[in-house]
Amino acid sequence: MIIRNTTVIKDYENVVNHVSVVIENDEIKDVDDYKIIDEKYKGHDIINGEHKWFMPGLVDCHTHTGQQLLKGKVLDAKPIIWTRIMLPFESTLTPEKMKFMAELSALKMIKSGTLGFIDAGSYFMEEACKVYEASGLIGRITASTMDDPTLPESIRTDSSEALKVLDDLYEKHSSEKIKIYYSLRALNNCSDDLIVKVFDHARERNTFVESHMNEYQQEIDGIVERSGKRPYVFLNELGVLSDKFIGAHSLLLSEEEEEIIKEKDIKICHCPFSNSGKAVADTPNLLKKDITIGFGTDGAAHGGLSLWNEIKIFRNIMNIYHGVPNRIYNVMPAEDLLKMASYNGYQLLDEKGGKIEKGYKANLIGINANTAALMPTGNVLHTLVESVNANDVSDMIVRGKFVMKDREVKTLDEEEILAKAKKYMNQ
Numbered sequence: 001m002i003i004r005n006t007t008v009i010k011d012y013e014n015v016v017n018h019v020s021v022v023i024e025n026d027e028i029k030d031v032d033d034y035k036i037i038d039e040k041y042k043g044h045d046i047i048n049g050e051h052k053w054f055m056p057g058l059v060d061c062h063t064h065t066g067q068q069l070l071k072g073k074v075l076d077a078k079p080i081i082w083t084r085i086m087l088p089f090e091s092t093l094t095p096e097k098m099k100f101m102a103e104l105s106a107l108k109m110i111k112s113g114t115l116g117f118i119d120a121g122s123y124f125m126e127e128a129c130k131v132y133e134a135s136g137l138i139g140r141i142t143a144s145t146m147d148d149p150t151l152p153e154s155i156r157t158d159s160s161e162a163l164k165v166l167d168d169l170y171e172k173h174s175s176e177k178i179k180i181y182y183s184l185r186a187l188n189n190c191s192d193d194l195i196v197k198v199f200d201h202a203r204e205r206n207t208f209v210e211s212h213m214n215e216y217q218q219e220i221d222g223i224v225e226r227s228g229k230r231p232y233v234f235l236n237e238l239g240v241l242s243d244k245f246i247g248a249h250s251l252l253l254s255e256e257e258e259e260i261i262k263e264k265d266i267k268i269c270h271c272p273f274s275n276s277g278k279a280v281a282d283t284p285n286l287l288k289k290d291i292t293i294g295f296g297t298d299g300a301a302h303g304g305l306s307l308w309n310e311i312k313i314f315r316n317i318m319n320i321y322h323g324v325p326n327r328i329y330n331v332m333p334a335e336d337l338l339k340m341a342s343y344n345g346y347q348l349l350d351e352k353g354g355k356i357e358k359g360y361k362a363n364l365i366g367i368n369a370n371t372a373a374l375m376p377t378g379n380v381l382h383t384l385v386e387s388v389n390a391n392d393v394s395d396m397i398v399r400g401k402f403v404m405k406d407r408e409v410k411t412l413d414e415e416e417i418l419a420k421a422k423k424y425m426n427q
């Protein structure tokens with residue numbers, strides 16, 4: 001198909017007008033002036049791209065499908081919400097609830113322009129895998145993995161049971177668009193034995209490991225008390241770290257830990273809304289070191305699933321914390337923000353996407369620019385950061401196929417999902 005005569009954000013720095021994008025099978029075959037494409041290609045389906053902006057789809061690098069039903073129940077709550085709210089809720093999940101939460105989550109992601117995601121793991125994830133497979137999204141999914149003997153009985157496991165859940169998920173639910181990542185929920189909930197085995201099993205299968213890392217001071221203190229070392233140093237000395245590790249949050253890092261992350265090419269992910277109650281990361285410095293950083297929402301319980309919100313919050317925090325006191329007027333430029341929300345996310349997904357260029361996977365979203373909020377603009381990249389919201393996303397194409405066209409979702413039954421949501425609302 002050809003998206004004809006549109007505006008394309010090619011690589012986060014270059015915006016080109018009046019071009020057409022040629023998509024064949026699951027890849028981008030050509031991007032050029034629309035008149036040249038008109039001459040060169042015949043017999044393709046033509047999609048009118050006028051008054052739209054096309055860019056690579058966004059990637060949510062850290063979400064919690066299993067916390068969808070906690071939406072609105074966490075804001076203003078007294079810490080620590082993990083033990084008081086999250087854990088008691090997750091210990092009472094059912095397959096039916098998980099299926100519904102995955103449906104709602106997939107619907108919201110599609111409608112917000114989030115084309116790929118990494119889930120941090122919960123229970124009955126096989127139900128989530130089935131929904132996500134049907135949704136057309138690109139997903140990296142895991143199970144909640146812990147062997148803490150003090151956990152509620154319904155979710156208590158030992159290390160071999162926890163590994164079996166991950167191995168089964170990997171065996172049964174890996175597919176073209178859904179891959180299974182291994183995980184540790186957080187180091188504090190996992191024994192040394194489990195940590196080493198999770199990395200071993202992931203390495204044998206050439207897949208990633210993810211974990212919540214360096215999110216709270218108490219969490220870091222716990223690891224220092226247990227091992228005498230900070231979390232990344234502890235993992236490094238266990239000999240398990242590689243470029244296939246994702247440290248979600250990674251807010252409170254020592255210089256030594258930053259060096260380990262850089263040296264091992266570890267990927268990290270900030271969740272700005274959620275992180276605002278915890279700490280401010282030294283992101284300008286991390287980016288200078290060429291560390292790959294993506295954005296995550298941390299699930300619907302932390303400010304919803306729109307990465308457009310996360311981009312805006314993050315820019316403001318960086319400006320007020322790192323920019324203003326140091327008189328740096330552009331401490332987190334639009335180009336970097338968009339790259340983090342998209343291109344970097346594809347590195348965490350291990351997917352060749354994130355640019356609208358020949359040879360890249362056709363993973364893109366369209367923004368309806370024909371609105372008072374977005375037109376006219378002196379700089380499309382700036383307007384994407386400042387003014388675009390989830391509702392402006394009109395189209396989503398994943399691996400060359402429409403998942404949403406002019407806001408109509410093609411893969412899921414939106415009405416049916418919203419009807420189910422109403423039932424939960426009334427409970």
Ligand SMILES: [Zn+2]
Pocket residue numbers: 062064120212248298
């Ligand atoms: Zn999380």
